Amino acid sequence: MKQSSVYECSVIPLNKIHNRAGNITIVEGDNNIPFQIKRIYYLYDIPRGEARGGHAHKALYQLIVATSGSFDVQIDDGVNKRVVRLNRPDYGLLIVPGIWRELFEFSSGSVCLVLASTKYNETDYIRDYSEFKNYKEK
Numbered sequence: 001m002k003q004s005s006v007y008e009c010s011v012i013p014l015n016k017i018h019n020r021a022g023n024i025t026i027v028e029g030d031n032n033i034p035f036q037i038k039r040i041y042y043l044y045d046i047p048r049g050e051a052r053g054g055h056a057h058k059a060l061y062q063l064i065v066a067t068s069g070s071f072d073v074q075i076d077d078g079v080n081k082r083v084v085r086l087n088r089p090d091y092g093l094l095i096v097p098g099i100w101r102e103l104f105e106f107s108s109g110s111v112c113l114v115l116a117s118t119k120y121n122e123t124d125y126i127r128d129y130s131e132f133k134n135y136k137e138k
């Protein structure tokens with residue numbers, strides 16, 4: 001996925017079952033999203049003005065959901081950049097491998113849920129932007 005582009009990343013509408021007691025959204029791996037879910041983590045208590053991310057993955061697929069509040073995700077394939085604002089729990093941003101991402105402008109109390117296609121593996125990360133550019137160009 002070295003050659004992946006930001007145009008392969010998309011905001012996916014998730015289901016929402018509504019009744020008078022509120023809403024429920026269900027995500028099933030390989031059904032609503034194009035990968036099996038091996039790991040879930042969530043970011044919360046993010047101080048005002050802080051940014052997260054600042055790295056790419058070589059093989060990992062992720063679905064990012066603003067389960068509460070809102071934030072921006074900038075995705076970058078080394079050529080093109082897009083900023084996606086997530087602010088609804090029934091939409092998720094699919095990020096394919098080989099994309100540099102930064103998350104910022106977190107609203108107070110926001111929660112960023114991440115569904116991931118593999119278990120944690122530090123060797124899958126590219127944490128240096130110039131290394132990322134080299135990786136994409138070769």
Ligand code: TYD
Pocket residue numbers: 039041043051052053054119120
């Ligand atoms: P990182 O992925 O760099 O966070 P973010 O992209 O949100 O800024 O991870 C932050 C720290 O947490 C880093 O030391 C690695 C560790 N970590 C794990 O141990 N397991 C995980 O599944 C994740 C996502 C992070």
